[in-house]
Amino acid sequence: MTVKMGALQQTLHAHSQKWVPPAGFRRLIYDETTIVQACDNLGKGIQSGIIGNDDYRIVCDVTKLICSLFANTPKTKASWGLVHADFLSGNLLIREGQLIPIDFSLSGWAYYLLDPAICLCNLKKHLRKAFIEGYGLQLTEERLYFIEALTLYIILVAASRQINNIVWKSWFEKRFPVITGEFCQKLQRHVSFIYDI
Template sequence: MTNDTLHTILNRFDIHQPTITFLRHNENRTYRVDDVHGTSYLLRIHQPVKESMIGMQHTYDGLLAELKMLDALASQNYLIVQAPLRNRDGELITVLEHEGQQLNCSILTWLEGRDLQKEDVSKREIVQELGFQLAELHSFFRQYPHEGMEQRPSQGLTYNIGMIDTIKKGLKLGMFTAADVSIVEKTILLINSRLEGSGLTRESWGLIHGDLGLGNIIITPEGKLSFIDYGFFGPGYYLTDVAMGASMIPAEHRNLFLEAYYGHNNCHEEELLLIEGFMLISIIGFYAFMMGNESVHDWMREHMPQLCAKRCLPYLSGERIFYIS
């Protein structure tokens, strides 16, 4: 995408003499924008690198729901958030006509810092802060209006079943063995049956981040943490976020994370079993989402047998996997 095209977008905003730096093209095209006054922004053009990655989050209504939520989240003062900017017409989304396509574009405030790293989550204070902040985020989501969330990705029982069909495409492509695909299918069906029989209350389902990982958490120069990239924000089980958070933490610190999130050290056995299921769902979900991206096929081909042998089979046999790193 040319600089002239990018400047066409930026001209809709009060950003003066911008300098544009390309960051990456994955779920979206992203650019850092620095203005003449030294203020920085994140420009997102919501066009995935692969058509298979296109989802509800890229539609106008789906994106608008995310930006409205971020606008509300930024108005509170206990979480660090990248706030969306409105263009000169007061709109959160700027539509770009490009090569016969209408592309949705948005701009967020820039957040200085770096991605969270594995060595960071080996520190107890960081693990505790992650638990505290996730609890704060879910507290915000519980009181945030849920209207219009049918336009956002939903991670429930139907989503889980859909992953089975997607993983089976890997079998047809020669990426996975029939045995491994069968193990994944049995794992997902068992997780769903446990969810259906768990008696989870309505309070267990709400709005979630939906894609927590080291790359979606920023640590600022002051050592503060911030959740970023709400592309999969939408309806789901709160335990999905809890499981994703636990997955990036060394096994010896996972209880500390749960204690910080819940505010006590009493996680029931049944709840831990569900968290383990969601940990597996998050991994399988990554495989399913990246199925159309040939650049990671070799990686998935190599790692699928390990996932089945070290995680899925023990889970199916009733072994505890929460404390396996």
């Protein structure tokens, strides 16, 4: 089923590359502005004690790194377009063995590799290679690094939206220091982590 997930996502992206949006069509935009806003919003966590100063400094450094990557990665028809941005197993229906995506509420304009980044960090580790196979991703060192940057991008954006949500307090206390202390630092050092996160 994971191979089918990857294949379906690739099919959606291929369709998006050919699709011409109607006049006035608007969606979210997952770009440099979004990560800078997320970084600023995460700064509120210092005041409330949810995020430590060192963790926030790392977030700011990684935000600059991601912005630099985006600035040096052209937004072409082949690399940038409409993505689902929440393509998880819970947003897929199965009918007669076919996967059907639902819930396009977070869909928007982004690098196509954002969708695989979201899937890979949410799939169980032993399923990730099957997804990559289904999508047909050729994981060059450069592409893998970009996917890992997008993985941290979406984690930080999602976290920034929950900074005042008491339900997420435990996540910020337990998981956020791991994200910053381990995975953000691996990205800075060009150490791959997509099969570990």
